[in-house]
Structures are given as C-alpha cells and as structure tokens.
Amino acid sequence: MDYFANDLTSLHDLLVKKEISATDLTKETLAVIKEREQKVDAFLSVDEKGALEQAAEIDKTGIDADNVLSGIPLGIKDNIVTKGLTTTAASKILENFEPIYDATVIEKLKAAKAITIGKTNMDEFAMGGSTENSAFKLTKNAWDQTKVPGGSSGGSAAAVAAGEVVASLGSDTGGSIRQPASFNGIVGVKPTYGRVSRYGLIAFASSLDQIGPFTRTVKDNALLLSAISGADTRDFTSSKHEVPDFTKGIDGGVKGMHIAVPKEYLGEGVADDIKKAVKNAISVFEKLGAIVDEVSLPHSKYGVPVYYIIASSEASSNLQRFDGIRYGHRAQAVKNLEDVYVKSRSEGFGDEVKRRIMLGTFSLSAGTYDAFFKKAAQVRTLICQDFARVFAKYDLILGPTTPTTAFGIGEDIKDPVTMYMNDILTIPVNLAGLPGMSLPAGYSKGLPVGLQLIANQFDETTMYRAGYAFEQATEFHKQVPMIGGQN
Amino acid sequence: MAISEGKVAHVAGLAKLAFSEEKLQKFTGQMDEIINMVQQLSDVDTDGVEVTTHVTDSINTMREDNAVKGTARELLMKNVPEHQDGFIKVPAIIDENEEA
Numbered sequence: 007m008d009y010f011a012n013d014l015t016s017l018h019d020l021l022v023k024k025e026i027s028a029t030d031l032t033k034e035t036l037a038v039i040k041e042r043e044q045k046v047d048a049f050l051s052v053d054e055k056g057a058l059e060q061a062a063e064i065d066k067t068g069i070d071a072d073n074v075l076s077g078i079p080l081g082i083k084d085n086i087v088t089k090g091l092t093t094t095a096a097s098k099i100l101e102n103f104e105p106i107y108d109a110t111v112i113e114k115l116k117a118a119k120a121i122t123i124g125k126t127n128m129d130e131f132a133m134g135g136s137t138e139n140s141a142f143k144l145t146k147n148a149w150d151q152t153k154v155p156g157g158s159s160g161g162s163a164a165a166v167a168a169g170e171v172v173a174s175l176g177s178d179t180g181g182s183i184r185q186p187a188s189f190n191g192i193v194g195v196k197p198t199y200g201r202v203s204r205y206g207l208i209a210f211a212s213s214l215d216q217i218g219p220f221t222r223t224v225k226d227n228a229l230l231l232s233a234i235s236g237a238d239t240r241d242f243t244s245s246k247h248e249v250p251d252f253t254k255g256i257d258g259g260v261k262g263m264h265i266a267v268p269k270e271y272l273g274e275g276v277a278d279d280i281k282k283a284v285k286n287a288i289s290v291f292e293k294l295g296a297i298v299d300e301v302s303l304p305h306s307k308y309g310v311p312v313y314y315i316i317a318s319s320e321a322s323s324n325l326q327r328f329d330g331i332r333y334g335h336r337a338q339a340v341k342n343l344e345d346v347y348v349k350s351r352s353e354g355f356g357d358e359v360k361r362r363i364m365l366g367t368f369s370l371s372a373g374t375y376d377a378f379f380k381k382a383a384q385v386r387t388l389i390c391q392d393f394a395r396v397f398a399k400y401d402l403i404l405g406p407t408t409p410t411t412a413f414g415i416g417e418d419i420k421d422p423v424t425m426y427m428n429d430i431l432t433i434p435v436n437l438a439g440l441p442g443m444s445l446p447a448g449y450s451k452g453l454p455v456g457l458q459l460i461a462n463q464f465d466e467t468t469m470y471r472a473g474y475a476f477e478q479a480t481e482f483h484k485q486v487p488m489i490g491g492q493n
Numbered sequence: 494m495a496i497s498e499g500k501v502a503h504v505a506g507l508a509k510l511a512f513s514e515e516k517l518q519k520f521t522g523q524m525d526e527i528i529n530m531v532q533q534l535s536d537v538d539t540d541g542v543e544v545t546t547h548v549t550d551s552i553n554t555m556r557e558d559n560a561v562k563g564t565a566r567e568l569l570m571k572n573v574p575e576h577q578d579g580f581i582k583v584p585a586i587i588d589e590n591e592e593a
Contacts, residue, residue: 102572103572104571104572106564106568106569106571106572199548199549200549200551213546213547213548239556242551242554243547243549243551243554245549245550245551246551305537308533308534308537310530311530311531311532311533311534312534314527314530314531315531315534322508326509329509330574331573331574331581331583332572332573332581333572333573333574334572334574335574336574336575340584341584341588342584342585342586342587342588343583343584343585343586344586345584346583346584347509348509348510348511349511351508351509351510352510352511352512355510360510360520361520361523361524361527363508363510364501364504364505364508364510364520364524365524365527365528367504367507367508368496368500368504368524368528371504371507377535378531380544381534381535381537381539382531382534383544383545383546384537384539384542384543384544384545385534385537385539385542386544386545387542387543387544387545388537388539388542390545390548422523422526422527423526423527423530426527426530437545437548438548439548439549463548463550
C-alpha cells in the first residue's frame with residue numbers, strides 16, 4: 007500500500023468498496039514495514055500475528071462504513087499499554103512487561119476497528135528529544151538517516167513519515183509529538199490537557215502528559231483525534247468538555263482570524279532558515295485574510311527551567327513504582343529488600359531517566375523545595391497568564407515548532423542542557439495545558455521545517471481550521487522522503 | 494559548584510539509586526550544569542504569585558460508589574518477578590546472613 011498517495015478517507019473508500027480487504031491492507035503494510043525498517047528502525051515490535059487476526063475478524067464482520075478507522079493499521083508509541091502486547095516504554099526495566107489491560111485510547115481504537123500493527127520506539131519513559139535515549143534501538147529520520155527523528159515519539163513520527171503507516175499515536179509532555187512531527191515533515195497534535203484520557207499511558211509528568219495523533223494531513227489528524235478524545239471515569243483529569251467532530255468546518259478558512267506571533271518565538275537562538283519559513287507562513291495566512299500581529303510572551307524564556315523542575319519532580323514521584331517487586335526488572339544478586347529496590351532501579355533505568363529522577367528528587371527535597379519546585383510552579387502561573395492575555399484578543403498563536411531542523415545522531419546527547427533547549431518553543435504549551443500542532447511549512451537543506459499553531463484550551467477546532475487552510479494553500483505536505491518504492 | 498558530590502550521593506539515596514564513584518562524578522557535573530540553568534528562575538519576581546500544579550478546570554470529580562469486579566489474582570501476578578501460593582515473594586528485609 008502506498009501511504010504517500012492515500013489518506014484515511016481514500017483508504018476507507020477502498021475498504022468499503024472492497025477494492026482491498028483489511029487482511030490485504032495489513033499484509034501490504036507489514037511488507038512495507040519490513041522493507042523500510044532497514045532504514046528507519048521506527049518499531050520496537052511488530053505484531054504480525056495479532057494484526058492479521060484482527061484484520062481477518064474485521065473482514066469476517068465487514069468494514070464499518072461509518073467509521074473511517076475501520077480496518078486501518080496504526081502504529082502505537084510503546085508507552086501506551088496494549089493488552090497482551092509487550093509494552094516497554096523503551097526501558098530495560100520494562101523489557102518483558104506484558105500489560106493485562108488496554109489503555110483507554112486503545113479500547114477506543116479497537117471499538118473503531120482500527121488495527122494495532124506494532125509498538126514504536128521512543129526515548130526511555132518519553133524523556134528526551136531525539137529517541138537516542140531508547141534502551142533498545144536507534145531510530146533514524148525518514149528524510150536523512152544520519153539525523154535524529156526527534157523525540158520522544160520519534161518512532162511514531164518516523165513510521166508515518168516513511169510511509170510505513172498512515173497514522174500513529176504518540177505522547178507529548180514538553181513537545182514529544184510536535185518536535186518529531188516537525189523534524190519528519192508531518193502533522194502532529196498535542197491536544198488540550200484533559201482532552202484525551204491518560205489511562206494506560208505510562209506516566210511521566212502527570213500534569214503535562216497528553217496522547218495525540220501523527221498523520222500526513224491535517225484532516226486525517228482531526229479524524230484520529232475525534233476518535234480518541236473524551237471523558238473517562240478512569241482518568242479523573244480527563245475533561246467533560248463536549249468533543250466536537252474536529253473535521254466539522256475545517257474548510258471554513260481563516261478570513262478575519264486574529265493570529266498572534268510572539269516576538270520571543272522568532273528571537274535569538276532560532277535559526278535563520280526556520281525564521282524564513284515562519285515568515286513565509288505569516289504571509290500565506292495574511293493572503294488568506296487573517297490578521298497577524300506581533301505580541302509578547304515575556305515569561306516564555308523561563309519555560310525550559312520551569313519544565314525541567316516540574317516534569318522531573320512529577321517523574322521522580324511517578325517512577326517510584328518501578329521497584330522490582332510487582333513488575334519489571336528485578337536485580338538478582340541481592341542481600342536484602344533495600345537491595346532489590348536500589349539494584350533493580352540502578353540496573354533498569356538509563357542515564358537520562360536517572361538524571362531526571364535525581365533532579366526531581368532534589369527539587370522536592372527538604373531545603374530546596376521552596377527555591378526550586380515552588381518557584382517553578384509560581385513561574386508556571388506567570389506563563390499561563392501570558393497566554394491568557396494573548397487569547398483574550400487573538401484566536402491563534404503562530405510560531406516555529408523547533409529552533410533548528412533535525413540535528414545529527416550523536417550530536418547533542420552528550421550535553422543535557424543543550425538537548426533541553428531544543429524544547430524551548432513547545433514546552434510553554436504543555437505548562438499551560440493548551441492544544442498545539444506542528445505541520446510542514448518548508449524545507450532547508452533537504453530537511454523539513456515545522457510550523458507550530460497554538461490555540462486556546464479546548465479550541466482544537468480553530469487550530470485545525472487554520473492548519474487546513476495553510477495546508478491547502480501550500481505544497482509542503484506533498485513532498486515525501488526518498489525512501490522505499492520510489493528510489 | 495551549585496551542588497556537591499556529597500549532596501548528589503544523598504539525593505541518590507533518597508531516590509533509591511546507586512552510582513559508581515566515576516558515575517557520581519559525571520552526574521555531579523551534569524546536575525551542576527542543570528541546576529545553574531534552572532537557577533535563572535531566581536531572577537523572576539514571584540511575590541504573591543499563586544502556584545500552578547495542574548491546568549484542568551475540574552474541581553472535584555465524583556463517581557458513583559458502585560461495587561465492581563476486581564482483577565483476578567492470577568492476572569495480577571502475571572508480571573510479578575517471583576511469587577508463590579498467590580503471594581509476591583521478596584527477600585528478607587535484613588541481610589540473609591545476618592543474625593537477628
């Protein structure tokens with residue numbers, strides 16, 4: 007199956023008209039994955055048997071004509087638990103973990119008759135921005151295999167960009183969907199905090215984590231988000247806000263829309279080629295009838311330090327559960343119970359995870375709590391207030407997704423602080439719980455440039471409408487990497 | 494230095510992590526850099542600013558108090574590294590070869 011030439015709607019048509027069966031689509035997808043994995047290594051595991059069984063069942067009962075995901079194989083980030091299917095969060099501590107239940111998003115996808123084709127690679131416990139922190143393999147950028155795919159959802163992004171699947175799910179705590187979408191020239195959305203249930207998402211930072219979709223088009227993204235959204239009694243932070251059909255009115259255009267461009271998002275540290283693509287995007291929106299103004303988000307420069315304190319503090323607490331007792335790796339050469347905890351954790355966690363647990367434990371410990379955790383939580387309030395001021399007057403915020411295009415494998419990993427700075431443009435969105443999208447807006451030296459659109463809480467509809475208008479007015483999303491069949 | 498090796502070792506103890514001497518040195522350097530980076534927050538005037546610990550608009554989320562079937566014990570034991578007769582097995586709290 008050529009996923010470069012098809013979207014969810016066209017695939018659905020083929021399935022409904024029986025021009026292809028779910029089984030054949032799954033077999034073709036497996037064949038493409040087998041071929042292109044040699045270049046990108048996006049998957050940690052491919053569930054050939056389970057996917058074919060699911061497909062056979064769907065062929066037996068028939069494609070659901072009212073459900074666009076029916077019979078469609080999808081990639082799932084490996085921190086989303088899948089019943090009976092090994093889920094590792096790319097960590098040695100969960101190497102053989104076989105969940106006994108499905109995450110809510112998986113239940114929803116199964117109800118929609120979508121097929122889980124495999125679990126995608128990521129930075130261990132979603133901590134990182136290059137997928138190099140995976141304990142198991144190195145995923146490569148679909149456009150240039152010497153570059154990182156971004157992270158932490160690098161596998162989910164590379165799988166879609168390489169045409170291995172039409173769509174996938176990732177998770178975004180500080181940019182982990184939008185940054186890899188940007189690096190791979192595809193569409194990635196972090197929904198409003200609470201829009202999608204986190205039940206069954208292996209927790210990293212509970213006040214920031216959200217699951218969201220990767221696709222090649224804006225409309226596909228809206229379709230997939232509609233399918234996974236909604237309140238869930240098993241996640242008390244999931245929102246009771248009504249879930250609209252995000253594709254409704256998507257072609258309404260941006261005429262008269264008020265768009266804000268924060269000057270801090272085009273400042274020092276953002277590469278010239280990125281600025282050029284964003285300025286071009288601004289002129290596209292103006293030509294389409296939007297009113298674009300410069301604004302200021304004065305506290306956004308503090309986003310990175312606030313995030314690293316808050317996310318690491320929450321992580322240090324969430325990751326206490328990995329103690330070698332009830333699940334996961336248990337160290338063997340132990341003398342006593344304390345040894346089980348310390349050795350299992352020290353053997354099972356990778357360095358970046360340990361760094362964050364340490365920073366979090368430090369920030370929360372006696373004597374440093376006020377100067378670190380409390381201070382960060384206060385500055386978080388100021389960041390939220392910056393956004394609230396802008397959204398009192400504007401419908402949408404526009405800027406780049408990342409300060410640079412994809413960097414080289416091995417380039418940044420030695421210096422944690424440099425790595426953390428890559429997230430400077432995506433982090434504030436998580437801190438304020440807003441929805442954000444990255445979509446293709448240009449190319450520089452053969453690598454994709456991402457445009458970030460940020461909307462007010464629960465206003466994904468405006469974000470999708472603007473993204474769709476931009477996509478229809480430009481050709482960037484039509485470019486595909488030289489990988490697989492067309493080479 | 495914003496943080497000493499001794500302090501890093503203390504935090505490692507709280508976090509139930511152990512490091513070799515060499516690793517501890519490397520981690521102290523990296524922690525120091527990270528702490529210097531986050532200390533720019535001290536420039537921000539936060540007098541009287543409330544903390545934000547979550548961004549939901551929910552106040553209290555209630556559910557019906559209905560009894561539901563729990564998860565079967567054998568299923569719960571599926572990922573337990575060591576178990577016996579329906580119980581999780583762990584080593585003794587004190588050293589195996591120590592006198593009580």
